[in-house]
Amino acid sequence: MFKINPVIQWRWEGDKVLLNTMLGMNRVAGEVLELCQTCSTIDDVVTKMVEKYPGVLHEKMYNDTNKIIQLFLQREILIPEGETGGFVFTPFFMQYIDSFFNNQLNAPVRVGCEITSACNARCMHCYASFSPDSDELTTEEWKRIIDQLHGLHVFGVSFTGGEPLLRSDVEEIVLYAHEKGIRATLATNGSLLTKERIERLKKAGIDAIMLSLDGATPEVHDRFRGIDGLFEKVISIIEYLVKEGIDIGILTTISRLNIQEIPAIMGLVDKLGAPRLALMRFIMAGRAVENKLLEPSPHEYIELLTRIYEKEKELKTTSLLYPDLPAIFYDKSIGLDHYENLKVKGAIELCGAGITTCAISPTGDVKPCDLSGDVSMGNLREVPLKDIWDNSEVFKKLRTLGKKDQKPCNACILNEICLTGCKALPSQVGDNGDMYAADPTYAQCFAVFQEGSENV
Incomplete structure (x- = not known):
């Protein structure tokens, strides 16, 4: 049975x-x-x-x-009957969505809900402001949006910010999503998490908590996040969440500040017993543009990939999501065979902006991704999400944009196998953006390796 x-x-x-x-x-x-x-x-x-x-x-x-x-x-x-099943995610799913559904879904699969732009941290790479917008959506407005998501059979929402825990009503919003059958996760820097607040989130039905950890030492993590003492707080919270059996994922942004500590971060997360660690590259959006010097060079990324690959063999508990980096970086480090294997396993993050996902700003603006900046495909105070999803010209273009359309990557010898990065950054979908322009990290890769200058 x-x-x-x-x-x-x-x-x-x-x-x-x-x-x-x-x-x-x-x-x-x-x-x-x-x-x-x-x-x-x-x-x-x-x-x-x-x-x-x-x-x-x-x-x-x-x-x-x-x-x-x-x-x-x-x-x-x-x-x-009588057993408890796991969640078996379909690897390399974006290719599958393209071939089986022609990138034309009735609604997003998952929606990022930026419930506030306010944040108590000063992260060097973030796109969020430090203070709340004067016109942020109210609790009731977020509930009406969740009603729309429920009606469209959206599977999951991720509550982000800013720092979402700065809103006193976050548990109420999580509970409302849970009651509608929508899987809810929360992304936080951890500074405002206490045992009491975790218990309230648990009672509200939170499905997972995503915590940022950007260093293996207080010196690196706290400097990157701009809050003294945050490292020790995050470590204690991870230990508590694991002990309580609450699903948890760790997010680490790779930068020149922490690039030497990445293997140590992997070992620390594994020792703490967290089930998942996502290693994310330094993306040119928000304050990352102002702090561009923190972006690792192609050579530094290539050297790091080898160290990540070797360190992963030692992990006992934690499953790893590799950074979305150009195929040439993998070719020059762990090799294309391993790169293809990671893709098949679903161990490299894929861009689904406007195809499987979208984001909602604190004021109700709909955009392809939470990294898309201040662009708006329409505001939910004025237009239903279904109308925006179906009729936005930007969303339509994202669903038909192929690898051969993106310059200069379309001239790369590895274009067919490369994932080609983000497609909805401000430089691509902003008012003065070019949707045919490659992700800046990938454009830099082409400049270094395809134009003949390998002085990285």
Whole structure:
């Protein structure tokens, strides 16, 4: 006997089905999945399918249905009765969304909700301001937005900022999303997390907490974040969250301040027992543009990738998300075979801006990504999200923009296998942006390695 894994959600996209694991399936598989809500054996499902398709021979229906159910069990969409299933994410899903759904989804899969621009940190790479906007969305306005997300069958939201915990109503907003069946995560610098606040978030139904850790020592982390004593606070919070069994992910932005400490950060996170660590490259947006000298050079990234790869072999608890860097960087460090393997495993972050995701600013502006800056495809105080999602010219372009469209990367010898980075930075989708321009890190890569100057 089996049951549907309780963490699985799905929605219909025309005559196809999309799961929150980013797996798509055809109409028949979708019908089998929906029957599994009330059926717990293959025979029960086959009986219902024969009733639905009386012209199909019973033997054929049994064989076809059994194949589908075995796939469901393999991917933990279905789990044996009495067992607890995990969440098996579909690797390299953006390629799959393109080939199976033609990059045309009815709604985003996940939405980033920037509930405030205020922040108590002074991070050197961030795009958020230090003070709240005078016209930020109210609690009730955020609830109305969540109603829209629920109606569109959005699977998840990420509450970010600024520092989201500066809002006293964050637990109320999380609870509202939870009650609507939307998976909610919270990204925080950790400075305002206490045991009491964690308990309130847990009661509200928070699914995961994402914490920033940008150094293996107080000197590096606190300098990067601009808050004395924050490192020790974050470490204690990680220990507490792991002890309490609350899902946690660690986010680390690579910079010249911490690049020598990245392997040590990996070891520290693993020792603390956090299940996931995402290593993110230094992206040219927000204050990162002003602090460009903190961006590692191609040579520094290449050297780091080798050290990351070797250190990962020692990790016992933590799974690693590698930085989204040009394929040539991987070629010159751990090799293209390992790069391809990381892509297949889903171990490198992919850009889904305007295709699977979008972001909402503190004042209700919709944009492709939280890194898109102050651009607006429309404001939710005036236009429903569905209208913006379907009709924004920028979103439409992002769904058709191919690797061969991006300059100068379209002339690179590794263009076909490279992930080509961000597609919705301010330099690309801003008022004076060029959507055909490559991510600045990737453009720099081309300048160094494809134009013949390897003096990095």
